[in-house]
Amino acid sequence: MKSRKLSVLLVEDSRADARLILEVFKEESVNADVTVVRDGEEAMDFLLKRRSFKGAPTPNLILLDLNLPKKDGREVLSEIKQNTHLNGIPIIILTTSQSEDDVANCYKLQASCFVTKPIDLEKFVDVIRSLDEFWFSAVKFPPEPRVC
Numbered sequence: 001m002k003s004r005k006l007s008v009l010l011v012e013d014s015r016a017d018a019r020l021i022l023e024v025f026k027e028e029s030v031n032a033d034v035t036v037v038r039d040g041e042e043a044m045d046f047l048l049k050r051r052s053f054k055g056a057p058t059p060n061l062i063l064l065d066l067n068l069p070k071k072d073g074r075e076v077l078s079e080i081k082q083n084t085h086l087n088g089i090p091i092i093i094l095t096t097s098q099s100e101d102d103v104a105n106c107y108k109l110q111a112s113c114f115v116t117k118p119i120d121l122e123k124f125v126d127v128i129r130s131l132d133e134f135w136f137s138a139v140k141f142p143p144e145p146r147v148c
């Protein structure tokens with residue numbers, strides 16, 4: 001059975017990482033529309049449908065980097081989870097951080113999972129593939145989020 005098309009927000013300031021993630025999604029034929037934003041402020045603008053993002057969809061899933069320009073990913077996570085319109089969206093933390101404090105704090109803030117990006121390219125691709133396999137085939141998502 002083909003799953004419904006999901007809307008995914010990828011918050012990633014590294015162009016190389018974003019490109020790689022999109023390539024793997026394409027290879028794996030992930031049934032999703034992916035929007036890439038490059039800093040935390042843009043992420044909140046997209047989620048709150050502000051500025052150039054009026055009419056943007058509410059994403060079904062967010063992939064969130066932690067170290068971001070303008071507004072840090074930790075702040076973005078905390079703001080999303082405090083917003084009753086957005087706090088049901090699963091959030092995958094995908095970061096170079098290996099800090100145990102980050103891991104603990106992200107789970108306290110209700111991140112769905114915390115993944116450290118491997119430095120090694122092949123391993124990075126493997127991690128994205130396994131995220132794809134799990135999140136886009138095994139996982140059940142909440143009903144369409146309400147428009148805020």
Ligand SMILES: [Mg+2]
Binds near residue numbers: 013065
């Ligand atoms: Mg970054």
